[in-house]
Amino acid sequence: MRLLLDTHIWLWSLEDAGGLGKKTRFELRNPENELWLSPISTWEALILHAKGRLHLHDDLREWVIDATKSFREAPLTHEIVTVSRQLTLPHRDPADRFLAATAKVLGLTLVTADARLLGLGEIATLGNR
Numbered sequence: 001m002r003l004l005l006d007t008h009i010w011l012w013s014l015e016d017a018g019g020l021g022k023k024t025r026f027e028l029r030n031p032e033n034e035l036w037l038s039p040i041s042t043w044e045a046l047i048l049h050a051k052g053r054l055h056l057h058d059d060l061r062e063w064v065i066d067a068t069k070s071f072r073e074a075p076l077t078h079e080i081v082t083v084s085r086q087l088t089l090p091h092r093d094p095a096d097r098f099l100a101a102t103a104k105v106l107g108l109t110l111v112t113a114d115a116r117l118l119g120l121g122e123i124a125t126l127g128n129r
Helices: 007-015 022-029 039-050 060-068 078-086 094-106
Strands: 002-005 034-037 109-112 124-127
Touching (some): 002 007, 002 022, 002 094, 007 039, 007 109, 022 109, 022 124, 034 039, 078 094
Parallel strands (some): 002 034, 002 109, 109 124
């Protein structure tokens, strides 16, 4: 599978903090799967850090390089931006819109614990179980 990690799934995978379900942990460790990450997730993590809700390494550039090195970088394209505005989502979170649109346009499966993103029908998802 080609898996796009939602921001919280990515952060949990870095910490191995037990937030990941058994199936999710298995799929993330499965060498047959491709793991993708959007720069939107990096942006979200840096915002959380700036707000004091997430504590990252002092050298943010070094942290980003280290935290993203195991993932394929999903592009943020004009098509993805356009699709993000066309998606029917139950909330207005712009990061979720970009991640869902990225999954849709690139044919990726979005791995998330966010019930609002599961079962939308427009994108493939893998719930954190």
